[in-house]
Amino acid sequence: MEPKNILITGCSSGIGQCLxxxxxxxxxxxxxxARKEADVAALSAAGFESVRLDLDSSESIHAAVQTVLxxxxxxxYALINNGAFGQPGAVEDLSRAALHAQFETNVFGTQxxxxxxxxxxxxxxxxxxxxxxxxxxxxxxAYRGAYNASKFALEALSDTMRLELRNTNIHVSIxxxxxxxxxxxxxxxxxxxxxxDREHSVFREYYAGVEQRLGGPKPLPFTxxxxxxxxxxxxxxxxxxxxxxxxxxxxxxxFAVLRRVLPVRALDRVLAAVSNxxxx
Ligand SMILES: NC(=O)c1ccc[n+]([C@@H]2O[C@H](COP(=O)([O-])OP(=O)(O)OC[C@H]3O[C@@H](n4cnc5c(N)ncnc54)[C@H](OP(=O)(O)O)[C@@H]3O)[C@@H](O)[C@H]2O)c1
Numbered sequence: 001m002e003p004k005n006i007l008i009t010g011c012s013s014g015i016g017q018c019l020x021x022x023x024x025x026x027x028x029x030x031x032x033x034a035r036k037e038a039d040v041a042a043l044s045a046a047g048f049e050s051v052r053l054d055l056d057s058s059e060s061i062h063a064a065v066q067t068v069l070x071x072x073x074x075x076x077y078a079l080i081n082n083g084a085f086g087q088p089g090a091v092e093d094l095s096r097a098a099l100h101a102q103f104e105t106n107v108f109g110t111q112x113x114x115x116x117x118x119x120x121x122x123x124x125x126x127x128x129x130x131x132x133x134x135x136x137x138x139x140x141x142a143y144r145g146a147y148n149a150s151k152f153a154l155e156a157l158s159d160t161m162r163l164e165l166r167n168t169n170i171h172v173s174i175x176x177x178x179x180x181x182x183x184x185x186x187x188x189x190x191x192x193x194x195x196x197d198r199e200h201s202v203f204r205e206y207y208a209g210v211e212q213r214l215g216g217p218k219p220l221p222f223t224x225x226x227x228x229x230x231x232x233x234x235x236x237x238x239x240x241x242x243x244x245x246x247x248x249x250x251x252x253x254x255f256a257v258l259r260r261v262l263p264v265r266a267l268d269r270v271l272a273a274v275s276n277x278x279x280x
Contacts, residue, residue, distance in 0.1 A: 010083025014182025055109025178249030
């Protein structure tokens with residue numbers, strides 16, 4: 001039997017790279033995309049069929065999908081929307097441009113890519129769309145408003161697509177990791193330095209701690225390796241009836257329950273305390 005084709009975004013590091021490796025070993029034909037040429041070259045050197053795909057560019061999305069469809073005679077079994085970044089900073093310190101950039105990658109580009117792949121899935125009569133969301137698509141932590149909002153938006157679009165694709169054989173699943181070893185914090189630190197005017201913020205004292213955490217090597221409590229996400233992705237790809245949501249890490253399971261059972265004020269107390277401890 002022909003291997004099933006999977007397109008993954010953001011394979012230069014972290015979860016995306018782990019998914020690309022693990023799914024290839026599992027027997028899938030993996031198209032591992034990255035937004036920088038150097039990463040595409042490194043992925044190719046590692047034996048992947050690699051394409052350049054920058055979620056911030058419609059042309060790049062279009063060209064990547066065309067390339068994959070050409071190599072697969074029009075068949076893409078699964079799309080894994082993994083590529084994203086976190087823009088730290090208090091909501092009142094976010095410029096319009098910074099908020100826009102967060103949504104450009106995590107929401108607009110991701111949905112545009114999905115919409116370009118769905119017609120192939122409809123034509124082949126099957127498909128799996130797996131959106132990598134976050135614990136912060138379930139609850140909000142302070143000083144991460146842009147990222148919270150982007151993952152809530154991704155969850156809403158995923159839930160809506162699930163309804164709209166109900167009578168097709170195309171399944172939409174959301175994977176919700178808590179802390180996972182990757183370059184996420186290092187990349188978030190870069191976004192922080194790029195877009196947040198720390199010196200002129202009322203939160204500047206808090207930001208000193210943010211910089212220490214994002215710049216430092218110490219992992220957050222309950223951090224798991226990216227293979228924990230891979231395990232759930234196997235299920236989303238291979239279950240006859242995949243679940244709408246797959247939680248990864250203890251904090252995700254915990255907050256999914258706390259959000260349901262705690263009154264808002266009590267939940268806010270917990271979230272405010274946690275907000276000062278980590279960055280995800
Ligand atoms: N690590 C965690 O604790 C954690 C927790 C919850 C959810 N997540 C989610 O897991 C996913 C993977 O993140 P990660 O932890 O593996 O972090 P990561 O190591 O920073 O990887 C993020 C990937 O997204 C790519 N990316 C960023 N902007 C892009 C763009 N415009 N177009 C295409 N790709 C782009 C990055 O490429 P570059 O190298 O070019 O920047 C990188 O390959 C993300 O959706 C993230 O929100 C992570």
